[in-house]
Amino acid sequence: MNSNPSTTPExxxxxxxxxxxxxxxMMVLGYVVxxxxxxxxxxxxxxxxxxxxxxxxxxxxGLAGLGAFFAAYxxxxxxxxxxxxxxxxxxxxxxxxxxxxxxxVLARIFVIVIYYGFGYTENTQESYIAAANGGTVALLxxxxxxxxxxxxxxxxxxxxxxxxxxxxxxxWVSILxxxxxxxxxxxxxxxxxLAFFAGLATGYLFYRTGSIWPxxxxxxxxxxAGTLFSVIAVNYIV
Numbered sequence: 001m002n003s004n005p006s007t008t009p010e011x012x013x014x015x016x017x018x019x020x021x022x023x024x025x026m027m028v029l030g031y032v033v034x035x036x037x038x039x040x041x042x043x044x045x046x047x048x049x050x051x052x053x054x055x056x057x058x059x060x061x062g063l064a065g066l067g068a069f070f071a072a073y074x075x076x077x078x079x080x081x082x083x084x085x086x087x088x089x090x091x092x093x094x095x096x097x098x099x100x101x102x103x104x105v106l107a108r109i110f111v112i113v114i115y116y117g118f119g120y121t122e123n124t125q126e127s128y129i130a131a132a133n134g135g136t137v138a139l140l141x142x143x144x145x146x147x148x149x150x151x152x153x154x155x156x157x158x159x160x161x162x163x164x165x166x167x168x169x170x171x172w173v174s175i176l177x178x179x180x181x182x183x184x185x186x187x188x189x190x191x192x193x194l195a196f197f198a199g200l201a202t203g204y205l206f207y208r209t210g211s212i213w214p215x216x217x218x219x220x221x222x223x224x225a226g227t228l229f230s231v232i233a234v235n236y237i238v
Contacts, residue, residue: 023077111190
């Protein structure tokens with residue numbers, strides 16, 4: 001009897017159905033195409049820093065992720081379970097809520113340090129802040145886009161495809177590598193470390209659970225908390 005689980009027929013079949021470099025390539029291509037088409041349209045049709053601009057950019061984050069995921073999905077595997085669409089326990093979902101809040105707190109501490117400790121002045125989130133503070137309807141729309149659509153799209157792509165595919169190289173490469181790429185996709189700016197923290201948390205959860213849903217919860221909690229905090233900061237702190 002073969003005592004090595006890594007060579008069992010079940011394991012070999014699972015590895016064959018895991019996304020690989022072809023899916024990563026299609027994911028990147030899909031992401032770039034959506035961004036290349038949509039960004040010029042958004043900047044042409046909306047005023048930078050406006051409520052509509054912020055909501056549009058938030059929607060684009062989710063749509064680009066969904067486009068990237070579906071480009072990878074239709075390539076060859078076409079199995080939801082192979083991309084992490086699996087049930088998980090309520091305990092892991094509660095852990096995900098805690099990690100989402102932890103990432104949010106860590107991100108706020110980091111923002112305070114770089115803005116007040118190092119005199120950093122750039123703010124690439126002005127449009128998002130404007131959308132969150134554009135009234136009740138705008139806030140609700142922004143929450144749907146940034147805390148529902150964006151987590152779904154980005155986690156399907158970056159965890160379901162990228163983190164998943166990199167697991168063949170071990171957890172360190174999978175979690176750290178995908179976190180770096182995820183953060184870089186957000187731009188080399190003050191958001192990079194914040195996205196990196198989120199990528200580490202979601203990558204770890206994907207590695208532990210094999211399910212995409214705890215990752216979506218972390219992302220949703222972090223983004224929702226950040227959006228609501230911007231409303232509190234603008235109206236009651238600043």
